[in-house]
Amino acid sequence: MPYESWESSPSALSGLAQYAVELWHEHRIPIILTAFFSLVLLRVYLHWTEQKQELLVFPKIYSEPAPQRQAAAKVEPTSENAAVKVEKGGGTQSEKTSRKLATNGPRRIKGELTKKTRAAGANEARKIQVLVFYSSITANTERIAREFARALEVALGCAGSEQKSDSSFLAPRVLDLSEADYDEYLITPPKMESDGAPVDLFYLFLLPSYNIDTINDNLLEHMKETHHDFRIDTSPLSSIIGYSVFGFGDREGWPTEDEGFCFQAKEVDRWMAKLTGRKRAYPLGMGDWKRDGSARLSEWQVGLTEVLKLVESTGSLGEGVEGSGDPIESDDEGDAYDDGEVVFDDNAPEAKTKSSGSIEDVEDMGRIMEMSQADGSVEQTKAPIAIDFTTQGKTKPRKTAIITVKEMVPQSSPTYASLTKQGYSIVGSHSGVKICRWTKSALRGRGSCYKYSFYGINSHQCMETTPSLSCSNKCVFCWRHGTNPVGTTWRWVVDPPQLIFDGVKENHYKKIKMMRGVPGVRAERFAEAMRIRHCALSLVGEPIFYPHINEFLGMLHAERISSFLVCNAQHPDELAALKHVTQLYVSIDASNRESLRRIDRPLHRDFWERFQRCLEILRERRFRQRTVFRLTLVKGFNVEDEAEGYADLVEKGLPCFVEVKGVTYCGTSTSSNAGLTMANVPFYQEVCDFVVALNASLERRGLKYGIAAEHAHSCCILIASERFNVDGKWHTLIDYEKFFQLLESKGPDGDFSPEDYMGAATPEWATWGQGGFDPRDQRVDRKGRPIETN
Known part of the structure; x- marks a missing residue:
């Protein structure tokens, strides 16, 4: 039918609209799905073709050879600026237009973080000091810690040793946690120097776990208080290079980790992650001191040595897996109750008393006042009710925490x-x-x-x-x-x-x-x-x-x-x-x-x-x-x-x-x-x-x-x-x-x-000079034979 006929025929137009509606109702689901998947494919295509931002790593704190520093200082052209070369004080009109347009949107900054400049020659002389902390009751861990420090000194070829006189590592220092000042080491890292140059610190912990109160409990309590102290930065040890923890346990008493094997070493590892800003250099090591403790410690030392040598050569701990520093991926290091055992009771009754309930908004206030007047539970007051209008949204209901105090000597311990x-x-x-x-x-x-x-x-x-x-x-x-x-x-x-x-x-x-x-x-x-x-x-x-x-x-x-x-x-x-x-x-x-x-x-x-x-x-x-x-x-x-x-x-x-x-x-x-x-x-x-x-x-x-x-x-x-x-x-x-x-x-x-x-x-x-032995009794030797006394 000609165009003029459609235009002049209202019945034809209404028939076409009816036909379109019937067509939509008959095929609407395929149409919607097709449009949806088309949009999804378009979004994926744009995502993968977009220029990815380069990952930033820890800034290097050690010196590199001069040629490498000069190469790093040069600006590498990217896909966004490769077509435009800008020289100081000049450029074509198109170049100026490009620069002007670039300022209209958010700027993308690429490259390394700006490093603080040090005096000439200071970087070359910078040293690394490994501090080995240990706790011990029977002095077994002290002996192990000192042997470990000597072996680590040889493996790293510390400065002054026969292996390597020009090493960046100083000889490891062994510190007893019962004698070390927590304020000196765990609130603000001590400032050390070697030949006038600053020294960077690396913390190691060798900790046996006890189900009795020891210096470990004092250490954990201090770490918790330091982290939660509003006067102190939540990560006061972030200036150290890194840390790692090795724990000793007894599988006879605690067969598995869930039952408490090396549980205090795990807690120290968790709190150190908080205090250092997640600078765990090597995973937590664990060993049974009665069985495989020495073998596990040796394996841990080999891996730790590789990390320390990487720090010496690159100046950083390297790149982590993307997202490894996110709180969601590290929820095991989130805050928890630490005083005794905590059991959350989801079935605990909610506090719904009218006298103590919190007022969430103005509507709730009016509703509660009406209910109070109806049952007479709230008396009329002359003073106005205080309302906090700054509350944003409703607070989530909190679980009731039931604190269970532990026994000093449980029968299963x-x-x-x-x-x-x-x-x-x-x-x-x-x-x-x-x-x-x-x-x-x-x-x-x-x-x-x-x-x-x-x-x-x-x-x-x-x-x-x-x-x-x-x-x-x-x-x-x-x-x-x-x-x-x-x-x-x-x-x-x-x-x-x-x-x-x-x-x-x-x-x-x-x-x-x-x-x-x-x-x-x-x-x-x-x-x-x-x-x-x-x-x-x-x-x-x-x-x-x-x-x-x-x-x-x-x-x-x-x-x-x-x-x-x-x-x-x-x-x-x-x-x-x-x-x-x-x-x-x-x-x-x-x-x-x-x-x-x-x-x-x-x-x-x-x-x-x-x-x-x-x-x-x-x-x-x-x-x-x-x-x-x-x-x-x-x-x-x-x-x-x-x-x-x-x-x-x-x-x-x-x-x-x-x-x-x-x-x-x-x-x-x-x-x-x-x-x-x-x-x-x-x-x-x-x-x-x-x-x-x-x-x-x-x-x-x-x-x-x-x-x-x-x-x-x-x-x-x-x-x-x-x-x-x-x-x-x-x-x-x-x-x-x-x-x-x-x-x-x-x-x-x-x-x-x-x-x-x-x-x-x-x-x-x-009395003095008479020996003091009861004359009614008879002294005997170890075999029960009487001892003759004059």
Whole structure:
């Protein structure tokens, strides 16, 4: 039909429109799909044909040969500027137009980041310092760390070594985390120089993982606080070259990573990623120190050496996989709850109370006011309701976090297995009891503890226990071989004192009953042993650390059980809050700061200040409680030329008694790893000489002390204040009946002095020069044969 006919025929036009509509309804789905896929293909084509932006890498911080620097300075033509060459101060009209048009849109910048210029020759002299951090309880990791550092020095050919005198690497430095200053290394990297040129740092960590509180926990806590401290940059260590972590674990206790294998090393690796701005140079290494630890560490060292040599040659860690630095790809390094175990409960009820609910917008405000007026739950107020109009959008509902506090010594932990293997009975989750060897000896009539000679304690009626297996020191002479937990603050489940009291008594009696069939046990002493009369709170750990120590002491005293409490002078606040005990000990293992650090290996960084404060507290209490300084002499550590230093401490604390005892060697490999061997055990005559020198020093200062008693069998000597010398005789024994009478009449905070419950005169056989062995008993050698004494 001609065009004019269509135009002049309305019916024809309407028929055409109807036909088009019917055609659309019949084929609309293929039409839509065809258009959609056409657009998709067009978008893909444009995407792949577009010029890709070059990836930027870490700026090189080391020098390159002069020709390479000159080549890098030249501008390479790209597809966008290859057709136009611009010279300074000139150009054709088309060139000027191109430059003018280029400024109308966003500019694309290509090439390397601008580098800070240094003085001539500074780059060539720049060095790399590898810092090897380690933590250790038994000193195994210290040995491994030093061997690793020596092997790494050879592999890198460090400057000054025979392999390569012109190397960029300085000899690796090994640092103990228990001695290193966190503020110096983990907040702001230390500024080091070598021959006047700056030194770049590379951090390595060799960390065993423990399920007890150690320096690792302090390290992780410091890292977390540093990262979240608003005064400090979230990545304060971003100036270092890089870092890497290797962890040691025990697959017997933690078979898999999910069950805790090397879990603390993984945490350190995660926090270092935050603090350094994701400068992980080499993946986390892990090895079982009992099985394949050495082999895994060697493999890790080979890969690490390659990375360090790459840093030396290129000045950077190289390019990572695209997107590897994105938070989504690194969500394992996101923030998480770190205090205890966290369990999220999705079924927890939402907080919908009208009084505490948040107002999201104006409409919600009106709705809530109407509901409140309807049920009368909200009273009319004269003051206007405060509304925050700055809120943008609605906040997402938060999951309820249920914090689960962990146990100090879970039954499934290697610590539990190790302590029970050593003969301890674990009570609850953090207490323990064990029979002392002197209890077994007294039951068989083979001698009693020095406490019997000094204070009249029947060893077979004494229970040795502790309400806290955790300690804040890692003493080189500890009998527990570093297996007990250590920590600076209480962060575990707290068992009630009644549970502990009942549990330690039950387990003590069980162990006494097991002695019934032992040859030589005396029937009368066995019967007496079934009634506990004394409690030595000195088994392991720090008894004063237990939050309810005063309640526990009250239970002992209620059953007329005397209390001999030993603390390590690291918890002055708890010591100041302590109520009456029968006798209060403070371990004085060194006379100066450096010696105390070497022997006790404390976790507290202000250990010396805490130590001094505890001495002041004992001085204040010397007329209210029997106070004792306990000196453990370790040859090669605190014996030589330290008598004067100990005299200074005695002058400051003025204790009632000073016990001087030679260290007992436990004969294990862990002791030797801590620097303790049989050569460190003083002979009894050496202990006597030290006591004589100490007593002479006290006399020169005008302090009224004297040598009161001795127990040669346990290499122990007692120096006492003249307050306990009556009519020329020493009265170091305790009147226990009188002590409980005073406690009942005056209360646990009562005002009574040590002289009020001073006992009878010290037996003649226990005084200085008489040996101190109980004449009722018979000394025997290791094979049980009687020892003849003259």
